[in-house]
Amino acid sequence: MNLRRLAALIRKETLQIIRDPSSIVIALVLPVVLLLLFGYGVSLDAKDIRLAVVVESPTPAGSSLVAAFADSPFFRVTELRHRGEAEQGMVAGRFKGVVVVPTAFAEKAGRGDDAPLQVLLDGTDANTARLMRGYVEGVWSKWLAHEAGQRGQTVAVPVVAQPRVWFNPQMLSRDVLVPGLIAINMTLIGTLLTALVVAREWERGTMEALIATPVSVAEILLGKLVPYFVLGMAGMILSVGLGTALFQVPLRGSLWVLMAVSALFLVGALAMGLLISTVAKNQFVAGQIAIVSAFLPAFMLSGFVFEPSSAPAWIEMLSRAVAARYFVTILQTLFLAGDLWSVILPNSAALAVIAAFFLVVTLRRTHKRLD
Amino acid sequence: MEPLAVIREVGKRFGDTTALDHVSAAIPAGQVTGLVGSDGAGKTTLVRLLAGLLVPDGGDVAVCGHDSVTATAGIHAAIGYMPQRFGLYEDLSVIQNLSLYADLRGLAPEEHRATFDRLLGFSGLSGFESRLAGKLSGGMKQKLGLACALIATPKLLLLDEPSVGVDPVSRRELWRMVHGLAETGVGVVWSTAYLDEAERCHSVLLLDRGKLLYDGDPAVLTGRFAGRSFVVRGMADKRAVQAAARARADVADSLIQGAGVRLVMAEKAPPPTATELTDSPGATVEPIPPRFEDAFVALLEHRNAAIPALPSWGRHSGSGTVVEAKGLTRRFGDFVAVDKIDFAVAAGEIFGLLGPNGAGKSTTFRMLCGLLPPSGGEARTAGIDLATAAPQARQRLGYMSQKFSLYSDLSVRQNLNFFAGVYGLTGAHRRDTIARMIAVFGLEHMIDQNAGGLPLGFKQRLALAAAIMHGPDILFLDEPTSGVDPLVRREFWSHINAMAAEGVSVLVTTHFLDEAEYCDRIGIVYRGRMIALGAPDAIKTEARSATLPDPSLEDAFVALVERADREEAS
Numbered sequence: 002m003n004l005r006r007l008a009a010l011i012r013k014e015t016l017q018i019i020r021d022p023s024s025i026v027i028a029l030v031l032p033v034v035l036l037l038l039f040g041y042g043v044s045l046d047a048k049d050i051r052l053a054v055v056v057e058s059p060t061p062a063g064s065s066l067v068a069a070f071a072d073s074p075f076f077r078v079t080e081l082r083h084r085g086e087a088e089q090g091m092v093a094g095r096f097k098g099v100v101v102v103p104t105a106f107a108e109k110a111g112r113g114d115d116a117p118l119q120v121l122l123d124g125t126d127a128n129t130a131r132l133m134r135g136y137v138e139g140v141w142s143k144w145l146a147h148e149a150g151q152r153g154q155t156v157a158v159p160v161v162a163q164p165r166v167w168f169n170p171q172m173l174s175r176d177v178l179v180p181g182l183i184a185i186n187m188t189l190i191g192t193l194l195t196a197l198v199v200a201r202e203w204e205r206g207t208m209e210a211l212i213a214t215p216v217s218v219a220e221i222l223l224g225k226l227v228p229y230f231v232l233g234m235a236g237m238i239l240s241v242g243l244g245t246a247l248f249q250v251p252l253r254g255s256l257w258v259l260m261a262v263s264a265l266f267l268v269g270a271l272a273m274g275l276l277i278s279t280v281a282k283n284q285f286v287a288g289q290i291a292i293v294s295a296f297l298p299a300f301m302l303s304g305f306v307f308e309p310s311s312a313p314a315w316i317e318m319l320s321r322a323v324a325a326r327y328f329v330t331i332l333q334t335l336f337l338a339g340d341l342w343s344v345i346l347p348n349s350a351a352l353a354v355i356a357a358f359f360l361v362v363t364l365r366r367t368h369k370r371l372d
Numbered sequence: 373m374e375p376l377a378v379i380r381e382v383g384k385r386f387g388d389t390t391a392l393d394h395v396s397a398a399i400p401a402g403q404v405t406g407l408v409g410s411d412g413a414g415k416t417t418l419v420r421l422l423a424g425l426l427v428p429d430g431g432d433v434a435v436c437g438h439d440s441v442t443a444t445a446g447i448h449a450a451i452g453y454m455p456q457r458f459g460l461y462e463d464l465s466v467i468q469n470l471s472l473y474a475d476l477r478g479l480a481p482e483e484h485r486a487t488f489d490r491l492l493g494f495s496g497l498s499g500f501e502s503r504l505a506g507k508l509s510g511g512m513k514q515k516l517g518l519a520c521a522l523i524a525t526p527k528l529l530l531l532d533e534p535s536v537g538v539d540p541v542s543r544r545e546l547w548r549m550v551h552g553l554a555e556t557g558v559g560v561v562w563s564t565a566y567l568d569e570a571e572r573c574h575s576v577l578l579l580d581r582g583k584l585l586y587d588g589d590p591a592v593l594t595g596r597f598a599g600r601s602f603v604v605r606g607m608a609d610k611r612a613v614q615a616a617a618r619a620r621a622d623v624a625d626s627l628i629q630g631a632g633v634r635l636v637m638a639e640k641a642p643p644p645t646a647t648e649l650t651d652s653p654g655a656t657v658e659p660i661p662p663r664f665e666d667a668f669v670a671l672l673e674h675r676n677a678a679i680p681a682l683p684s685w686g687r688h689s690g691s692g693t694v695v696e697a698k699g700l701t702r703r704f705g706d707f708v709a710v711d712k713i714d715f716a717v718a719a720g721e722i723f724g725l726l727g728p729n730g731a732g733k734s735t736t737f738r739m740l741c742g743l744l745p746p747s748g749g750e751a752r753t754a755g756i757d758l759a760t761a762a763p764q765a766r767q768r769l770g771y772m773s774q775k776f777s778l779y780s781d782l783s784v785r786q787n788l789n790f791f792a793g794v795y796g797l798t799g800a801h802r803r804d805t806i807a808r809m810i811a812v813f814g815l816e817h818m819i820d821q822n823a824g825g826l827p828l829g830f831k832q833r834l835a836l837a838a839a840i841m842h843g844p845d846i847l848f849l850d851e852p853t854s855g856v857d858p859l860v861r862r863e864f865w866s867h868i869n870a871m872a873a874e875g876v877s878v879l880v881t882t883h884f885l886d887e888a889e890y891c892d893r894i895g896i897v898y899r900g901r902m903i904a905l906g907a908p909d910a911i912k913t914e915a916r917s918a919t920l921p922d923p924s925l926e927d928a929f930v931a932l933v934e935r936a937d938r939e940e941a942s
Binding site: 003005006008009010012013016017020021205206207209210211212213214215216369370371372 | 420424425426427444445448449451453454455456457458459460461463464468471472473475476477478481504520521
């Protein structure tokens with residue numbers, strides 16, 4: 002290892018990053034765009050769901066039920082008289098659900114008999130449909146209790162569950178998504194960007210000139226790792242700053258642990274990018290491989306949006322090979338819960354194993370040869 | 373003296389192709405050794421083996437005493453290597469590139485300044501230190517690549533096709549620089565497909581399809597063919613003379629050179645008399661000194677089988693001016709790619725556009741074909757402005773683009789069928805034409821292969837077949853022979869000549885100055901402007917001076933470009 006050669010390679014790479022706007026875009030602009038998109042645009046919470054309530058014949062009981070739905074923050078209620086209209090609206094996509102209050106409802110409810118309601122849900126969005134079912138039942142039972150109270154009765158409920166949500170009491174999906182985004186950003190910088198820049202050297206023939214000089218394989222690899230490591234950490238700090246300042250995502254763990262774990266993840270991602278570029282020597286193929294093998298798994302299998310443990314067993318197994326899965330777990334813990342060593346240590350160990358694996362394979366696969 | 377590099381019984385295969393087959397040679401210090409051969413001959417493979425970048429399948433390579441497989445570190449410390457695309461970082465400046473390679477090659481920091489100044493002066497790049505390498509011209513990139521390879525004064529300098537895409541002026545400077553280096557004791561390996569460059573080497577390794585055909589002084593090889601080269605002059609129809617010469621078994625090679633026809637006779641065959649070749653009363657046959665290309669073609673003569681004639685589409689009716697450019701201009705942003713170019717091409721004429729890469733040749737072509745709207749001036753082809761005319765008008769022209777424009781993942785037959793369909797050939801006419809194209813271009817053996825996997829020469833043949841199968845009146849060929857060997861080049865030109873004889877107008881771009889000699893008239897394009905226009909011999913005469921009484925076309929080209937540069941500077 003010759004420090005002057007290494008310094009020359011790092012200087013060269015840094016100049017190229019500064020001159021090439023696409024690296025800057027991937028490293029510093031894309032994180033901001035993704036954060037804004039997910040912070041403002043994407044929400045997994047169901048709010049203001051369009052609901053039609055059909056009251057076939059107006060009664061005081063019916064109106065108070067409609068009012069109960071309208072009071073809920075989850076629904077935006079349209080009151081209708083005929084179920085036909087509501088069904089058409091659901092077919093056309095104007096309503097996500099319909100609650101039908103039949104003519105006999107008030108009478109039956111007043112007598113304390115079974116008073117059936119009909120609830121129709123649009124199942125094309127299964128997630129929202131499931132949430133609505135819960136919300137409708139909630140509104141319904143609250144209303145029943147209220148009505149009973151009005152008449153001086155109590156509805157006998159044997160057990161009352163008092164849910165309390167830990168870590169994210171308001172259940173804001175944003176607080177879960179923003180930490181996960183850091184993993185996505187670092188995968189993009191670490192794997193995609195590195196794979197592309199090395200492939201570009203092969204494409205332009207500069208790698209051929211480089212490997213005919215006295216540089217060693219370790220110098221070539223470190224010359225790529227160091228600048229993109231700095232860039233990746235910068236992107237991470239930017240994301241954390243934006244997430245906590247703009248979206249008020251809490252950071253309950255310590256910043257230093259966050260930095261250390263991110264560094265560990267980034268080394269693995271960079272090594273994977275370098276490995277991809279030893280296989281694919283043109284930018285198009287390298288980009289495709291990086292997206293399929295790093296970015297998509299980080300998106301789909303990391304628990305960033307979809308929980309791997311609820312996936313089929315073989316996909317769950319597959320997700321264990323994805324570094325982002327461990328990183329997302331650590332990130333969500335650090336942001337929402339704090340320095341929980343029982344979570345951080347085993348997941349960091351997994352990250353270290355993956356990083357070591359990619360580093361060793363890359364070192365062994367990189368030769369100063371063309372064949 | 374101990375040779376710098378020793379190559380012993382080296383073989384190298386890539387899949388099914390043999391790149392090198394039992395090659396043995398030695399590279400001496402203080403000399404320029406030319407690696408000469410056509411595309412696919414094995415030149416790049418040999419250079420990469422010398423650089424320790426490839427492992428030979430058999431035999432061994434030693435450079436400065438280091439084995440190329442077990443001691444690559446020693447080799448990398450001793451060589452300077454410039455790969456085909458120079459190995460420059462285009463987004464770094466000239467000085468940043470130099471300083472990177474200086475650090476990589478371990479040049480002491482206190483020597484940087486002096487070495488950079490020396491190399492910048494040597495390569496004529498002083499004053500361009502802060503310019504990005506990507507913004508340099510082809511010739512300047514080449515010189516910077518050379519400067520980077522020379523930064524720590526190597527013992528062995530490996531240059532892989534350093535003159536491709538470089539204009540003749542820069543090429544001459546590059547040769548001057550390389551000879552200067554050899555005088556200081558550096559061993560230089562210069563690989564090239566240009567046969568005229570072989571004559572400038574101290575010794576050559578002549579490669580053909582992975583086999584070493586000749587190793588030694590190029591003049592000795594050329595000398596073996598002394599007394600076999602002749603030139604026919606003073607006839608009315610040079611193409612008829614060439615065709616007559618081609619048909620004779622005792623003529624190994626025949627080529628149009630300006631107004632004359634160059635002949636290389638088969639071994640021990642006496643030259644033909646003028647009357648055997650032409651009816652023109654004033655025609656003469658005179659002996660001339662042989663050149664390296666004569667030797668090369670004669671050595672490979674056994675491969676030079678008779679070329680089947682193209683099918684006749686019948687005499688083309690056009691007459692007078694067929695293609696015309698008037699004040700033709702094309703700008704891309706601030707950059708003027710083509711600047712007020714004027715010329716006209718008559719029916720049955722072969723017109724060559726000549727110039728360095730990036731001079732504006734292809735842009736001019738695209739405007740004439742109606743593929744690119746001009747920013748100013750007029751481009752008329754077959755009397756119509758193709759930029760606005762109906763697509764049917766394009767039926768009258770054939771266009772072969774510089775890049776391989778066929779479908780790589782369709783077979784040869786599928787490509788031919790497709791293009792026949794595009795041009796509206798149907799029924800028996802379509803079947804006949806395709807069958808004749810297959811016969812003429814020798815495509816039977818590879819008819820079901822994917823076009824992308826063909827050897828370069830066959831790709832070019834297929835591309836030409838696709839461009840001419842509908843019998844166009846006007847043919848645009850953009851660098852049709854770039855990268856193909858001299859034998860395929862001759863075959864192409866025999867077809868081009870045959871079509872011109874039937875009245876087809878042919879416009880061809882080239883940066884081979886030899887090839888320009890085959891044209892009736894040429895226009896030299898430089899930095900978007902037409903700096904000379906006329907018959908090749910007239911252009912040579914124009915450049916005649918006291919110091920150059922009998923200039924070659926390359927001499928003329930260099931003189932004209934230098935004059936244009938001086939005019940621009942003043």
